[in-house]
Each structure stands twice: as C-alpha cells, then as structure tokens.
Amino acid sequence: MLDHDNLARCALRRSEAPVAKRTTSPFLQFIAINSVGKTFAARTGSSISVLDCVDLTIAENEFVSFVGRSGCGKTTLLNIIAGLEDATQGQITIAGRPVTGPGQGQGVVFQQHALFPWLTAVDNVAFGFRKSGLNKTDRRQKAMDLLTLVGLEAAASKYPREMSGGMQQRVSIARALALDPQILLMDEPFGALDELTRIELQHELLRIWEAQRKTVVFVTHSINEALMLSDRIVLLAPNPGRIKRVFDVDLPRPRSRTEPRFNALYEEIWDELST
Numbered sequence: 377m378l379d380h381d382n383l384a385r386c387a388l389r390r391s392e393a394p395v396a397k398r399t400t401s402p403f404l405q406f407i408a409i410n411s412v413g414k415t416f417a418a419r420t421g422s423s424i425s426v427l428d429c430v431d432l433t434i435a436e437n438e439f440v441s442f443v444g445r446s447g448c449g450k451t452t453l454l455n456i457i458a459g460l461e462d463a464t465q466g467q468i469t470i471a472g473r474p475v476t477g478p479g480q481g482q483g484v485v486f487q488q489h490a491l492f493p494w495l496t497a498v499d500n501v502a503f504g505f506r507k508s509g510l511n512k513t514d515r516r517q518k519a520m521d522l523l524t525l526v527g528l529e530a531a532a533s534k535y536p537r538e539m540s541g542g543m544q545q546r547v548s549i550a551r552a553l554a555l556d557p558q559i560l561l562m563d564e565p566f567g568a569l570d571e572l573t574r575i576e577l578q579h580e581l582l583r584i585w586e587a588q589r590k591t592v593v594f595v596t597h598s599i600n601e602a603l604m605l606s607d608r609i610v611l612l613a614p615n616p617g618r619i620k621r622v623f624d625v626d627l628p629r630p631r632s633r634t635e636p637r638f639n640a641l642y643e644e645i646w647d648e649l650s651t
C-alpha cells in the first residue's frame with residue numbers, strides 16, 4: 377500500500393536521521409523496502425506499532441543480516457519480505473514487482489527445522505519439488521543432488537528423529553533450495569545449534585551462497601555470526617522497530633574472528649546495540 381502521508385512522514389524521518397546509503401540504481405534495488413510499517417492488533421483492542429518507516433534496498437547476490445534486540449521486529453520484517461505477512465504501510469518490491477505473497481523467488485529457512493517427522497531426509501527435500509511438475513523419480517534425484525550439496529547424501533534415508541539438529545537444519549536448507557529461489561530468507565537458522573555445528577554450517581552456507589549466488593537475508597542474535605557472513609549488517613532498534621544503522625562489512629572472505637578489523641566492527645556494533 378502506498379500511502380502518500382506515510383511516504384512523506386518517512387522521507388522527513390530519513391532526512392532528519394539518515395541511516396543507510398540509498399541508491400537509485402535499479403540494479404542495486406533487487407529487494408526494495410519502501411517506508412514499511414507494521415501494526416498488530418493487541419488483545420486489548422488497541423494496536424501496537426512493530427515496524428515504522430523501514431527503508432532499505434538490497435542488491436542481487438548480497439548477503440544482508442538483521443540484528444537487534446529481541447522484539448525489534450526482525451522476524452516480522454523477514455516475514456513481510458517472504459510474503460507471509462502484509463505490511464500495514466509502505467511496500468516491498470522484488471525485482472520491481474510488489475510482494476503480494478510467497479512464491480516470488482523467496483525460499484525460507486526457520487530456526488525450528490519444521491521437517492515432516494514421517495518423511496526421510498530425501499523425501500523431506502523432495503517435498504520442496506511438489507509444485508515443480510517433475511515425476512517422483514526426478515524429484516527424488518534432484519532431492520539427492522541437494523542433499524549432496526549440503527553434505528548429507530549418506531543420511532538420505534534417515535528420519536528427522538534419527539538426525540542431529542545440525543543435520544536437520546541442513547535438510548531444511550536443501551528443501552528451501554529446491555525451487556531454486558533467488559532469495560534465501562533465514563530466520564535464526566543456526567540459533568538452536570551448538571557453537572561448533574553453528575560455525576560448520578556458517579561455512580557451508582557461505583559455500584552455497586558463493587556457488588549459487590543467492591541473495592540472502594539472515595536474522596541472527598549473534599554479532600559474530602553476522603560479521604562472519606554478511607556484506608552488510610542492518611541494526612534495528614525497537615519500539616517501534618526501525619533501522620538504526622547499517623554497517624558495511626568491508627572484510628575479505630574467509631574471515632577470521634582474530635582480525636583487528638573484525639573486532640573493531642564488533643565493538644562498534646555492540647556499542648550501537650547497547651545504547
């Protein structure tokens with residue numbers, strides 16, 4: 377919804393407190409978030425404003441992370457990009473087309489793996505191909521290819537209960553990749569994993585991102601994780617959720633947590649987060 381009063385209000389807000397470099401180049405505006413607001417109805421009958429005047433453009437193939445305090449609206453913003461929630465104000469476009477629902481090139485990975493317990497790993501991934509028009513044999517073959525991509529070919533016939541959390545999350549990533557989405561939207565995908573598995577999966581994700589050149593939008597509570605992965609880190613502030621600052625992560629990959637610049641950026645983001 378493009379409400380002109382909202383656009384004007386958000387433009388004024390931007391001019392008073394610029395947070396992000398804005399670009400007018402259509403090539404750099406693969407995902408364009410324009411003056412997005414979200415209000416939820418509260419049980420008391422009143423309403424709560426969860427996001428207000430969120431403006432951001434994300435380029436094709438970019439890796440962008442959202443960080444911020446609990447409740448600042450990271451998941452809500454990701455869900456609006458995914459087409460799983462509607463914006464109350466403003467608009468999001470993907471490649472110039474307004475987001476009106478899922479299926480516009482978005483693939484989603486949640487923190488909880490959301491696998492079907494009654495299906496094996498390969499059948500969980502094959503489920504992702506259900507709307508592809510492929511026959512069952514081809515669906516399973518393609519699912520096997522994706523399991524190989526995420527390093528799980530040996531576990532193809534295991535059920536979710538027989539797999540570790542890290543393995544299940546690999547299956548979720550493979551399933552999200554099934555329809556070859558242009559955009560991978562990931563909501564704290566490694567949040568429930570132990571530190572070592574988490575680091576391992578971060579490397580895997582970067583490998584897949586580099587090989588397949590997806591655009592990734594990633595929600596995390598971990599500044600370290602955001603710094604290891606992202607081209608840019610978007611810091612959201614709460615009440616209502618808005619962009620406080622955008623950090624360019626000007627570090628070559630592979631990155632090391634021991635680099636002085638890594639630590640300097642960590643401190644900068646931490647300071648901004650805690651004030």
Ligand SMILES: Nc1ncnc2c1ncn2[C@@H]1O[C@H](COP(=O)(O)OP(=O)(O)OP(=O)(O)O)[C@@H](O)[C@H]1O
Nearest residue numbers: 416417418426444445446447448449450451452453
């Ligand atoms: N369906 C809903 N109805 C009412 N309020 C909601 C709804 N979904 C989210 N909220 C509220 O919106 C705010 C933002 O929630 P959201 O989950 O987007 O934040 P978050 O930054 O992702 O939080 P966390 O880091 O804890 O996951 C919270 O105050 C939450 O209670």
